[in-house]
Each structure stands twice: as structure tokens, then as C-alpha cells.
Amino acid sequence: MTAVTYELIKTCKQSGARLGRIHTPHGSIETPIFMPVGTLATVKTLSPEELEEMGSQIILSNTYHLWLRPGEDIIEEAGGLHSFMNWKKPILTDSGGFQVFSLSDLRDIKEEGVHFRNHISGEKLFLSPEKAMQIQNSLGSDIMMAFDECPPYPAERDYMKKSVERTSRWAERCLEAHKNTEKQAVFGIVQGGEYEDLRKQSAEDLISLDFPGYAVGGLSVGEPKDVMNKVLEFTTPLLPEEKPRYLMGVGSADSLIDGVIRGIDMFDCVLPTRVARNGTCMTSTGRVVVRNAKYARDFGPLDENCSCHVCRNYSRAYIRHLVKCNETFGFRLTSYHNLYFLLELMEQVRQAIREDRLLDFRDEVFEKYGFNKPGAKNF
């Protein structure tokens, strides 16, 4: 028996998108779902109480960052990450692989693992499938991710093939190293870049290991959006229907909807909180860059169609003032609103699946948010 299971509730007759539920030791999650990112055991600027109030069902935290600071041993001693950060609902942790490949220039990839330098202190470090599992076992996340190689985009076919094969061997070692199967589950990560046959090879390798869930990795790394959609179109059908599918690192409103239409159940991204700290807000009429002068005397809410705590109590003029003065509370308000906006969008997506009208919903949203306009910036 695995610690995490997926229940398919229904499939959208119009789009094929899935409505489901993931059961974990810390409760169940309605899918499709967006997961706020709490890199260092905190979703930047926000409290766990606020995350719960806005409807977060699960959050993601980063193995690499917590390994370096404060160290997984301290978190284990605190009773695990849930207890350490006072978050009682499910947590997913990544494997650290992505950070090793994206934050460190001096890395040396060997069969046993990756040698690299700490991006803060410069100290030499080594991460391997076994180490990534040991850290995540110490953190006690409900869903752990297998340690994979994350090749750059674009990557040569030959390189990608070798990488996929190594990722498969590493996946097997992850399952062997995992020491807490009753309380934690490991998801495998399908790699293969834009190569259909390599995605197929990767998926088959991992499925043979019978993971309780599968991520599609190596996307949202700089490729055009139509490449992402194409890869999803030929990858998700390879995955077993009775397991959840997670598209890593995606958090723009358009890509969330397009991902769900292509069979994805879970997403995470720092985008909503990162842009919030720059004063950029996601609204039902498109991006609002609240630090702009035109909002100085705008006493309306960030989004007049939003019913979040921020939109019910604070004006664009006030938030602009705080952001301009670099006041923390301003970034709390924009971060709260943006996360609420995406969580609410996902609730609307789930409702559209229930009503078998997700393609219609996509068209409505793309029109309303202005994603169809030439040169429009999504968010």
C-alpha cells in the first residue's frame, strides 16, 4: 500500500481533462490543483494561516534549499517540515535536482550522483538519489520527488537519451533508498525533452517501477509554449490513468488551463509570488502593475471580480503606496491576492470539468484576460 493514492472522479467530456482527488497522510487534495511554493519552509511573505484561508490545499517546498538552510536534521528534530513550519496540510518536496542544475555552474554529473558547489557558501556538495531520498525522508513531506537529471533546453538527442536512461536508473535507486513508505510517497519524473520517443522510453521505464504518481519534467525551461503543449499531448497519454500527473514549474494562468486540458492534475510555480514582490498582480482583466502612477488615486480593489480578503479591504492606491515605499505589507497583499487568484482559477477549472465545458471556459478566460491579444503578456 502506498502512502498517496489518486481517485479519478470524472473526465471532462469536452476536453478530456481530469477531475480527481489525491489522498495523502495529511489529508486529501481536489485536483487539478495549483501548489504555492514555500522554498525555505515559508511561502514568501505569507503565514500558514493565510495560505489556508485563501484555499491552499497543498504546498511545495524545496529539498535543496532546506538541506542547506537550516539543514534537514534540524527539521527532522522539530518533528518534520509540517511541524517546523506549522502547516498541517499536505506538502510536496522536490528532489533538489532542478536547483543543482539551475543554481550551480560548477557541477560534475557522474553515475553515482552530482558533485557541485553550494550556491551560497561555495562549499563542495554531493547530491545523489540516495541523498535526495534521505533528505526528503527527514523532511517528512507527503509527496517526495525522485532525483532526476534536468537537461537544459534545447539539448542534443544523444545527450537527452543518455540523460533519460540515467534518470531511470536513478529512479530505481530512489525507490530502493526510500525509508518511510508508509507515510511518504515518491513520484517519478518523466524526462526526454521534446523527443517523443525519449518521453515514451522514460515513461515506460518509470511505469515499470510502479510509482504512485508521475511528473512531467524538463518543461517550462525556456521552450516556446507550443512546444510545451505538444510534449504534453504525446506524454500524458503514456501515463497510467489511475495515477496523478504533475507538471513541474508551471504557474501562468494560460499554461495551467492548457496543461489541465492535456491531462495534468498538479502544478507548482514561484511565478505568482515572485511577480507579486515586484508589484505585479494577476486580475480577471489582465495584469495590473500596481506600482504604476495611474493607480495613485485608484481607490478600487486590485480586481473588482475578486472576493479575496485583499480585494475586499484594500485599494490599489493603498497597495501602490506600500509597494512604492517598499513596505512589507504591500508585498503581503499582492502575494496573497495572486495566490488566491490562481487557486480560485483552479476551482473554476474544476467546476468547468464538472460541467464538461473546459474548452469553452478556456476561450472565455483567454478572451477576458486578454491572452488572445497580439503581443499580450500572460501571467
Next chain:
Amino acid sequence: MTAVTYELIKTCKQSGARLGRIHTPHGSIETPIFMPVGTLATVKTLSPEELEEMGSQIILSNTYHLWLRPGEDIIEEAGGLHSFMNWKKPILTDSGGFQVFSLSDLRDIKEEGVHFRNHISGEKLFLSPEKAMQIQNSLGSDIMMAFDECPPYPAERDYMKKSVERTSRWAERCLEAHKNTEKQAVFGIVQGGEYEDLRKQSAEDLISLDFPGYAVGGLSVGEPKDVMNKVLEFTTPLLPEEKPRYLMGVGSADSLIDGVIRGIDMFDCVLPTRVARNGTCMTSTGRVVVRNAKYARDFGPLDENCSCHVCRNYSRAYIRHLVKCNETFGFRLTSYHNLYFLLELMEQVRQAIREDRLLDFRDEVFEKYGFNKPGAKNF
């Protein structure tokens, strides 16, 4: 009829300290009270909901800062400061005088007012009794402060005498310029430095103008603590019993208690939030510098005798981790705790007055917090 009135409930038989209530258009305040400071229409890192939850009865905001950013006209257009920042309880605003004298090097003090440079843009500005009243009328604070001259410490007697006389003339002009007497009250500010006769002259001048409340200004500006206590001892008896007394810029636990014993009803200071952003916490066993290595594996609360939301839910180890990583949520937690700590201390002070034992309470607290130890740092 003035917008703000004071009700003396009782006097501590042991210490002479006052228990009272201040009635304002936005509700009543139990005194003695500490007022958290929200310089730019936000108490740094915290939300109005949190301020209310922790027991804040009134907050202070700074006229000078709001005049520059976002401008008092914007706040007036928003319906005033309460509405702009979503704080429904009383607000006190200072006059801008202290900032003009402390933040600007290039100032030119004339009878009509003070010419100086904006500390952000360098732009030339002019603040006068009339302008300070106009700004505060736009902000709509319940309690406004008269525009005074804030001489440095120490100041020559001759200079101080001229300054006191100018402050009295300015106080009269403030009352004349005040345009919203039904909803806002102005307090006068007694100056005079450490000179008893000048404090007396200042108090008499202001009392003849019949302000609804009086501040003791020019303290907590670098003078030794025994000088502050001595000045209070000869100044508060000069003030009318039926009006509230406010000691400006004082927020260390020892000085709050010593001020109350000397007849003070109101205090404000940035100290608790400022030190919090440096990772320093006020606790019932003294200062806790939570970023210190010794707290890395300390899973107890910041203060085991504190029942605030932070101490009930978060450990020193977690808060240390956040502060070390410069994570906003860490500064939210330390700021919340420190303000709660002072607000709770003032509730204990009020209880000690009710029980006629404030001098005993002072001894107990000074012993417990370690203020009596040689070289002890207060907070």
C-alpha cells in the same frame, strides 16, 4: 466640546500612577497604553487584523512621512487614514516636527515655520503650524499633535528658552488653524529640556490654551535615563489631572513602567518593531537575539511565559531559520511578538494600578527581565 476626552478611573495608592480611559471618535482606549507606530500607514510587516488581534487599541502614524508619500491629498481622497489603511480604531498622528529636526540637516527655523529639504528627494519644503494642522486634518487622525520645535539634547538654556517660547506661539497658531474640531483633537507638547523652570513656563503657556491633552516632548533623545525620570517628576505634576499625558518616543519596557509611575498615560516608539527586524525579541526573561546559533535547535517558543499567537505556534529554531534567511515571515513573527509583549506588559501595568501595587510590580519585572543586573541591556 472637544473630540477627545480623558476619564480618570483611579490612582494607584502605592505609586500615584493613573488608570484611565481616553474617548475618541473611533472608540475608547484603556490607559496607560503603548501605541504601535505605523510610520507610512502600516505598522511595518503587520496587518491591521494582526494589530487588532494582539490587542492594539490605538496606533500612531507620521505626518511628515505621509505628507511626502503618498501625500495627504490622496489619503484625504481615500476618506482619511483610517479608511486608507483599513484600521478602524483610533489613530494619533505626530506633527512632523520631530522628523524635520531629526531627518533633515539643511533646515532653517524661522518664526513662520521651518524650511528644509525632503530627506528622500532633496526637494525644498516648508512646514509650519498651519501646514502641520492642514495635513493632519486631511489625514483625519483622532489625536493630532501641535507643531513644535524639537531642540537637540543637550541644548543651551538660552536657546531652549527661545525655543519654548516659539513652541508656545506655534501651539496657539495650531489651535487657530485646526479645521475639524468636532472629529479631531490637538494635543500640546511641553518642551524645555532638562530645565525645570522652562518646563514650567512651557506647561503654563500650553495649559492657558486649554488643550485636551499634553505630551512631554524632547525626551528619549539621547539623555541618560535618570534625566528622563527627573524631568518627568517635575513636569507631570504641572499638567492638569483631567487631561491625558503622552510621553513621546519611549518604548523600552523599563521606561514604560517608570513613565507610568511618574504619571504618564500614553507612549509610542518604533523600538519593538525596529529591533524585531534585527531578530531581537523582548521576553519575560530578557532579550532573546533569536538569530544566535544557540537557538538553532531550540524548539521552544520565543517566550515560554507568553501566550501570543507566535509563541503558541512557532519555535525559536523556525524563527531563527527565517530571520537568518532574511525571510519576511520571520520579521512578521518577531514584530508581532514584541508588540504583543509590550501591549501585554501595559495590561499588567493597568492591573497593578487597579491593585495599588505598581511599585512592587516594577521590582518584580526589573528582577525578572534582568534590568537590575550590572550592564544589563533593557529593551
